[in-house]
Amino acid sequence: MINLKYFFKGLGCVKSFDSPAIALGCCMVAIGALFKNIGFNIQESVFSTFLTYALPGSLVMAETMIIGGSLLNIFFAVWLVNSRLYPMTVSLMPLMMHKKQPKWKYYISCHFVAVSAWLIMKNNYKSIEKKNRIDYWIGVGTATWSVAILATLIGYISADYLNKNMMIGLAIVNPIYFMCMMIGSMKTLQINSSVILGAVLGPVFYFVSPEWCILFGGLIAGTIAFFLGEKNVN
């Protein structure tokens, strides 16, 4: 089944002080409080993080519900903002695929593909033999997912004690944390140019279409960065 040695090794990734647990926790506390403010009950809030586990998507769902959007509106808005998970999954799974591992592990554990777990895995996969990477990944994912669920619960319970300024303070944690993780990952020309061009073109395309700007900006930026990197290597 699962090699427990590597599973626990992955699980332990949230123990260190520099782990994503604190930052991820702060972000999810804000989500938990937001859920309470828009009228979710405690089960719905926890259930939402349990099933979705993608912070920007949960934010978009909450915002679409506030403005009275339909289920179709919610689906489309969430799909657009979370479509980044597709290239993220494709750029991670081949690193972990091994013919001796059953496929169900990949199809179930893809639920853990989210920025924090993804970046941890991208930064650490080389230190694990390919055969055991999926078990390590399941550990990493379980750890970050559990932190997210627990923090949502804490956020929901503590919502009454958080004033507006504290909520604003918590809201900046998510982009700052993602941004620092991205800067920390910038080690090759291809990744550097992907990050820089994406950060520029994403907002530029916002003027063309606020809904499609992440997809359009990301697709064009990533493609330019790919050719830049390939040309440089050749």
Place this chain on the structure above:
Amino acid sequence: MSTSVFLAILVTSLATFSSRFFGVITSEKIKENSKIFRWFNCLAYSTLAALIARIIIFPSGFLSEVDYLIRFIVIISSIFVFYLTKKNLVYPTIFSAIILTLINSL
């Protein structure tokens, strides 16, 4: 659990999981040292960067109530803290929350 909230959560998780699920299907045909894998790697980083930049520059929710200049100051100082603490992730994130809360409380 009320039906509409329940359905909204279900629809959200379906929209999210579909990208992950199709990602695994695509991955089965991709080798880790192929060109297409490198292209997807670029796309992953660029879409993430685009998303983060959009959240910071065109925020919604609570962040939209914060002035551009204040957001800019918090971001630049957080990057400074990130490098000052030898790329530690905890210090800049906690610093950003505290500094933004304090500036807004003034």
